[in-house]
Amino acid sequence: MTEFVIWAEKYRPNRIDDLIDQEHVKERVKMFLKEKNLPHMLFTGPPGTGKTTLALIIAKEIYGENWKANVLELNASDERGIDVIRGKVKEFARTKAIGDFPFKIIIMDEADALTQEAQQALRRTMEDFSSVTRFILCCNYSSKIIEPIQSRCAVFRFKALPEKAQREFIDRIVKGENLEIDEKAIEAIINIAEGDLRKVANLLQAAASISKKITADMIYEVASLAKPKEVEEMLNLALSGTIEGFNKAREKLIYFIVKEGLAGEDLIKEIYRQALKLNIQDDKKIELIEKIGEYEFRINEGGDALIQLTALLAQIALIGKSIKK
Numbered sequence: 001m002t003e004f005v006i007w008a009e010k011y012r013p014n015r016i017d018d019l020i021d022q023e024h025v026k027e028r029v030k031m032f033l034k035e036k037n038l039p040h041m042l043f044t045g046p047p048g049t050g051k052t053t054l055a056l057i058i059a060k061e062i063y064g065e066n067w068k069a070n071v072l073e074l075n076a077s078d079e080r081g082i083d084v085i086r087g088k089v090k091e092f093a094r095t096k097a098i099g100d101f102p103f104k105i106i107i108m109d110e111a112d113a114l115t116q117e118a119q120q121a122l123r124r125t126m127e128d129f130s131s132v133t134r135f136i137l138c139c140n141y142s143s144k145i146i147e148p149i150q151s152r153c154a155v156f157r158f159k160a161l162p163e164k165a166q167r168e169f170i171d172r173i174v175k176g177e178n179l180e181i182d183e184k185a186i187e188a189i190i191n192i193a194e195g196d197l198r199k200v201a202n203l204l205q206a207a208a209s210i211s212k213k214i215t216a217d218m219i220y221e222v223a224s225l226a227k228p229k230e231v232e233e234m235l236n237l238a239l240s241g242t243i244e245g246f247n248k249a250r251e252k253l254i255y256f257i258v259k260e261g262l263a264g265e266d267l268i269k270e271i272y273r274q275a276l277k278l279n280i281q282d283d284k285k286i287e288l289i290e291k292i293g294e295y296e297f298r299i300n301e302g303g304d305a306l307i308q309l310t311a312l313l314a315q316i317a318l319i320g321k322s323i324k325k
């Protein structure tokens with residue numbers, strides 16, 4: 001299998017000066033870094049605007065190469081309840097930070113996914129460990145964060161990237177990947193991405209998988225939702241029960257997920273619809289539907305869509321192999 005790199009990750013800046021736009025935010029963060037005095041922070045704003053990126057940059061600037069040992073990354077929507085979070089924080093905060101910065105950093109993504117109750121508990125956790133840790137909370141809606149947490153944090157508001165910034169990011173990727181792109185295609189991307197740079201990267205990557213010469217038509221094409229026929233093809237490839245079929249199905253899956261806006265939840269619903277229509281033995285169809293239900297649950301519980309759906313394809317391939325032909 002060929003190595004697959006997601007461009008949104010590949011082009012995630014590692015230094016504060018490489019973060020595009022968000023000047024007001026960068027200036028304040030630089031001040032805190034200079035004084036080596038980090039408050040708890042709340043990063044809020046639309047998706048794909050640099051919140052997680054800046055949190056990671058801060059960790060890298062403070063700890064250098066050792067950053068991973070000093071940083072705990074939590075995703076609120078992935079964690080099963082505040083007890084798990086508290087347990088992890090406690091465990092992590094037990095040992096001292098390595099290096100001369102006296103705090104460890106906890107990055108909590110999607111903090112607005114926590115219930116009010118969980119946020120109260122989080123607030124207590126922040127207080128209990130404030131002598132040894134600093135929290136960076138990230139969220140899309142600060143209004144969903146309870147007042148006592150907001151008041152304990154320095155709040156940073158990220159904005160959707162303006163056109164100029166989006167052009168700069170497109171330019172980086174176009175140069176980095178040796179692409180050719182015309183003005184109309186750039187306008188199409190800006191039109192669809194609406195200031196979300198993750199979307200920009202995903203659109204470019206999806207289009208470039210068709211051709212390195214990118215046109216507006218291609219951008220609009222890749223931005224559309226999964227076409228039922230393509231999902232059906234993916235299912236049939238997996239059902240062939242051969243390793244070649246599985247690999248091709250997996251390639252299709254990767255393509256779907258990198259496409260703009262194609263969420264795992266949407267994809268698995270389409271897989272379900274197509275599975276119902278398949279012309280296979282009844283008992284095999286039942287087995288298939290049962291598997292789809294299981295993976296749908298995992299994705300909704302916060303499992304990584306690419307990993308879960310690849311595992312589902314593997315299950316489908318096994319079922320396909322067992323079908324009498």
Ligand SMILES: Nc1ncnc2c1ncn2[C@@H]1O[C@H](COP(=O)(O)OP(=O)(O)OP(=O)(O)O)[C@@H](O)[C@H]1O
Nearest residue numbers: 008011012019020047048049050051052053197198
């Ligand atoms: N300001 C920026 N400068 C350069 N690249 C950016 C910027 N913002 C986002 N990106 C690109 O988009 C990707 C996703 O950004 P990031 O993870 O920081 O988004 P986010 O603001 O945390 O979004 P979400 O709310 O969905 O978690 C990054 O890996 C990077 O490629």
Ligand SMILES: [Mg+2]
Nearest residue numbers: 051052109138
């Ligand atoms: Mg994020």
